Amino acid sequence: MPASSSPKPAGAPLTGRVPRLLLVPALLGFGFLVLPLFGLLARTPWSTLGAQLFSTGVRDALLLSLATASAATVVSLVLGVPLAWLLARTEFPGRSLVRALVTVPLVLPPVVGGVALLMVWGRNGLLGRYAAEWTGYGLPFTPAGVVAAQVFVAMPFLVMSVEGALRGMDRRYEEAAATLGANRWTVFRRVTLPMVAPGILAGAVLCWSRALGEFGATIMFAGNYPGRTQTMPLAVYLEMQRSPEAAVVLSLVLLAVSVLILVVLRDHWLGAR
Amino acid sequence: MTAPVPVVDAHLVVHHPGFTVETRFQVASGHVLALLGPNGAGKSTVLRALAGLLPAQGHLRVDGVDLLSVPAERRPVGFVFQDFLLFPHLTVVENVAFGPRCQGMPARQARRLALDLLTDMGVAEYARARPRTLSGGQQQRVALARALATRPRLLLLDEPMAALDADTRMSVRAMLRCRLTAFSGATVLVTHDPLDAMVLADRVLVLEDGVSVQEGTPGDVARRPRTDYVARLVGVNLYRGRAAGTRVQLAGPHGSAVALTVASPHDGEVFAAFPPHAVALYRERPHGSPRNTWLLTVDGVERFGPHVRVRLSGAVEVNADITAAALADLSLRPGDRVWAAVKATEVECYPV
Amino acid sequence: MRFARCVVAVCAVLVGSACTPVADGSASGPPERTLTVFAAASLTDVFRTWGAQFAEQHPGTTVEFAFAGSSALAEQLAQGAPADVFASADQATMDRVVADVGVADEPVVFARNTLQIAVPPENPAGIGSLDDLAADGTTVALCAEHVPCGAASRAVLDAAGVAVDPVTWEEDVRAALTRVRLGEVDAALVYRSDVVAAGGDVHGIDIPEAAAAVNDYPIAVLADAAEPELAQAWTAFVTSPDNAKVLDDAGFLLP
Numbered sequence: 001m002p003a004s005s006s007p008k009p010a011g012a013p014l015t016g017r018v019p020r021l022l023l024v025p026a027l028l029g030f031g032f033l034v035l036p037l038f039g040l041l042a043r044t045p046w047s048t049l050g051a052q053l054f055s056t057g058v059r060d061a062l063l064l065s066l067a068t069a070s071a072a073t074v075v076s077l078v079l080g081v082p083l084a085w086l087l088a089r090t091e092f093p094g095r096s097l098v099r100a101l102v103t104v105p106l107v108l109p110p111v112v113g114g115v116a117l118l119m120v121w122g123r124n125g126l127l128g129r130y131a132a133e134w135t136g137y138g139l140p141f142t143p144a145g146v147v148a149a150q151v152f153v154a155m156p157f158l159v160m161s162v163e164g165a166l167r168g169m170d171r172r173y174e175e176a177a178a179t180l181g182a183n184r185w186t187v188f189r190r191v192t193l194p195m196v197a198p199g200i201l202a203g204a205v206l207c208w209s210r211a212l213g214e215f216g217a218t219i220m221f222a223g224n225y226p227g228r229t230q231t232m233p234l235a236v237y238l239e240m241q242r243s244p245e246a247a248v249v250l251s252l253v254l255l256a257v258s259v260l261i262l263v264v265l266r267d268h269w270l271g272a273r
Numbered sequence: 274m275t276a277p278v279p280v281v282d283a284h285l286v287v288h289h290p291g292f293t294v295e296t297r298f299q300v301a302s303g304h305v306l307a308l309l310g311p312n313g314a315g316k317s318t319v320l321r322a323l324a325g326l327l328p329a330q331g332h333l334r335v336d337g338v339d340l341l342s343v344p345a346e347r348r349p350v351g352f353v354f355q356d357f358l359l360f361p362h363l364t365v366v367e368n369v370a371f372g373p374r375c376q377g378m379p380a381r382q383a384r385r386l387a388l389d390l391l392t393d394m395g396v397a398e399y400a401r402a403r404p405r406t407l408s409g410g411q412q413q414r415v416a417l418a419r420a421l422a423t424r425p426r427l428l429l430l431d432e433p434m435a436a437l438d439a440d441t442r443m444s445v446r447a448m449l450r451c452r453l454t455a456f457s458g459a460t461v462l463v464t465h466d467p468l469d470a471m472v473l474a475d476r477v478l479v480l481e482d483g484v485s486v487q488e489g490t491p492g493d494v495a496r497r498p499r500t501d502y503v504a505r506l507v508g509v510n511l512y513r514g515r516a517a518g519t520r521v522q523l524a525g526p527h528g529s530a531v532a533l534t535v536a537s538p539h540d541g542e543v544f545a546a547f548p549p550h551a552v553a554l555y556r557e558r559p560h561g562s563p564r565n566t567w568l569l570t571v572d573g574v575e576r577f578g579p580h581v582r583v584r585l586s587g588a589v590e591v592n593a594d595i596t597a598a599a600l601a602d603l604s605l606r607p608g609d610r611v612w613a614a615v616k617a618t619e620v621e622c623y624p625v
Numbered sequence: 626m627r628f629a630r631c632v633v634a635v636c637a638v639l640v641g642s643a644c645t646p647v648a649d650g651s652a653s654g655p656p657e658r659t660l661t662v663f664a665a666a667s668l669t670d671v672f673r674t675w676g677a678q679f680a681e682q683h684p685g686t687t688v689e690f691a692f693a694g695s696s697a698l699a700e701q702l703a704q705g706a707p708a709d710v711f712a713s714a715d716q717a718t719m720d721r722v723v724a725d726v727g728v729a730d731e732p733v734v735f736a737r738n739t740l741q742i743a744v745p746p747e748n749p750a751g752i753g754s755l756d757d758l759a760a761d762g763t764t765v766a767l768c769a770e771h772v773p774c775g776a777a778s779r780a781v782l783d784a785a786g787v788a789v790d791p792v793t794w795e796e797d798v799r800a801a802l803t804r805v806r807l808g809e810v811d812a813a814l815v816y817r818s819d820v821v822a823a824g825g826d827v828h829g830i831d832i833p834e835a836a837a838a839v840n841d842y843p844i845a846v847l848a849d850a851a852e853p854e855l856a857q858a859w860t861a862f863v864t865s866p867d868n869a870k871v872l873d874d875a876g877f878l879l880p
Binding site: 122123124140219222223225226238 | 694696697700764766769771772791792793794795796804807808809
């Protein structure tokens with residue numbers, strides 16, 4: 001047999017060699033991404049870190065950020081998964097236009113998104129006008145407004161991810177379910193959803209991360225009030241002008257929380273595959 | 274003997290862009306119909322139309338009720354897919370209980386039914402396993418159990434052997450034979466393997482290019498093929514010609530006329546068929562009993578099971594199966610001239 | 626260097642809001658020298674007008690501006706952003722730049738500003754005085770207290786003895802004004818100059834307590850200016866009484 005007479009074991013030599021043309025830019029890219037994080041650590045005022053960390057300002061901003069980002073992710077799941085299904089599974093005129101519109105917030109500067117939200121949901125906005133008239137409440141300057149801004153910028157990530165998962169799924173499983181007597185809702189609930197669950201989870205993680213870091217649309221739409229609409233990124237930005245040291249501490253907290261949660265999620269679900 | 278009541282009476286027309294599949298058939302209670310044909314003939318299209326996964330025109334009566342306008346999930350149809358399509362996120366028993374649950378059966382009862390079916394199939398020990406940990410043959414059994422769990426009247430099997438390795442095929446074929454005999458409804462199975470059709474089916478329908486070209490019992494189709502495809506598939510030499518009594522005038526490959534003597538008299542357009550092992554080869558012209566003899570050229574020699582298949586051409590094209598010993602005696606090489614003889618009694622002759 | 630300045634100017638735009646860089650080059654001949662001015666956001670309109678005039682008087686000169694909140698600009702300067710001149714909306718921020726970055730000469734006050742209440746033209750909450758800002762159900766935007774207009778607002782409100790709970794602390798004065806323009810809040814405390822700049826979009830209400838916090842606008846040439854002579858010429862231009870009408874038209878007070 002020619003395979004057994006081969007002098008070298010197959011596979012082993014190839015893995016060791018990485019072309020320099022790839023290695024150099026790869027390391028440069030990695031360094032470019034990671035160095036700023038070390039910059040943060042280098043500038044951290046370790047002596048006063050404890051006191052700054054446990055100040056109520058930091059705690060309020062962190063709790064608000066975690067709560068609003070999670071709420072925004074839930075809203076995005078409830079609205080975004082059906083939207084992704086519609087885009088992936090149905091044919092209707094203008095579908096590509098709808099898809100393009102859904103992705104607009106991805107490329108729109110978030111500040112512009114905030115202005116756009118004001119135009120619709122502001123006190124004088126297209127819909128906000130009636131909401132304020134009938135209920136006496138409006139979204140701007142409220143935590144709900146923060147969530148709205150975060151959903152606007154973060155939901156497209158979820159929709160894209162879930163649509164990709166739906167398109168990548170073997171649709172014959174859905175046919176198999178139909179031949180077993182499952183109606184379309186049952187097929188969606190018991191076959192489609194579980195089979196694209198990894199894609200939904202990945203999308204939700206992306207969406208949550210984006211919502212946690214959201215700044216421009218939030219400050220434009222929801223304003224800035226500690227404990228109510230001042231999320232971590234807003235606190236970082238405003239502290240930067242008053243006390244850069246405090247801003248570094250806040251950034252560090254934000255960084256630690258995001259890394260922690262992403263690592264936990266990865267090990268728990270994504271790593272299980 | 275009265276003909277069994279047909280469970281399924283189908284006339285299906287399915288339009289694809291640039292391709293139309295049309296077929297008619299009936300399947301009686303407890304019977305198995307095999308759809309046989311080359312790739313792309315439209316076999317799977319017919320199966321999907323039966324299941325309601327493709328829109329079709331015509332009619333599809335199951336127990337007298339037309340189902341063509343009924344959506345897939347409300348048809349009394351079970352489908353075993355080629356690669357089984359067991360849901361990877363459910364356990365084996367959940368897969369089998371899926372159908373009954375969709376039909377509204379309480380969870381506990383559906384689970385018990387599923388376990389009973391799995392026990393029947395001899396795979397109950399894997400009930401809590403994920404399907405991907407099972408072998409192909411075990412998955413096939415689970416898939417069959419899942420399809421039967423909804424108590425269908427029409428069972429559809431798409432290439433049931435295609436995803437299995439050669440060793441598993443034999444045992445699964447025997448298992449299927451046994452299960453399908455026990456099944457009270459009608460079964461339609463798609464295959465491109467004539468052996469599956471012969472072993473599993475009561476009747477065979479041959480599809481080519483979207484059209485049914487032959488229907489009959491497996492034995493009938495094997496003995497009396499009506500197209501070159503079927504003839505090749507069942508390994509028979511097939512000719513078409515005009516009969517006058519026991520003489521059949523064949524149209525040879527290059528416009529030459531060749532006469533063939535058959536045992537039973539016919540008149541008009543006929544098919545004539547004989548198996549390769551009915552052909553004897555000689556270096557010298559044979560004498561004796563009434564035979565059809567031709568001097569032909571050897572085109573090729575290849576091993577064919579325990580025999581050697583010799584491809585011959587000339588006035589007619591003939592495949593002959595001889596033993597290795599005979600080959601050695603004749604010392605045949607491609608290009609050699611040799612006499613081929615077929616007894617008239619070995620030739621099947623039947624009208625077009 | 627030019628590239629670095631462009632990057633900084635663009636960054637300033639991205640970080641600050643409601644400000645844009647302006648390159649007012651002379652119409653004839655290619656620009657040979659570029660003056661980079663970091664200026665408080667409230668100076669946007671005045672400095673743009675002056676920038677065009679200055680470029681006309683100094684052919685071959687381009688004046689590039691970065692407008693943002695004074696403290697944001699001060700932070701950028703402290704981080705090494707290259708600029709020739711800094712104009713602040715308050716003395717405290719200028720003091721910080723003098724200490725952290727260094728200036729060539731003593732800063733000179735060239736303008737003053739006082740606060741007004743800005744309301745939408747139809748004044749839906751019927752605001753007439755500072756006291757009205759504290760009424761229940763009135764939504765108010767204030768500048769964050771670490772930016773000059775926020776510090777001034779605090780001083781004015783303290784002087785009046787009025788406690789206002791805003792719905793939002795804005796990071797600069799233009800952002801607070803935008804809230805009023807869009808009608809998202811009933812009122813905001815902003816500079817007179819900003820009300821003038823907003824034209825008919827907002828209505829300004831004078832408040833007697835404004836005297837408690839009059840903002841000085843100091844300007845200074847930075848110690849490591851790349852174009853020190855041009856920078857000196859610019860500060861002379863800005864502080865010249867001949868050019869004061871532009872300030873007056875824009876709602877500023879003269880020192």
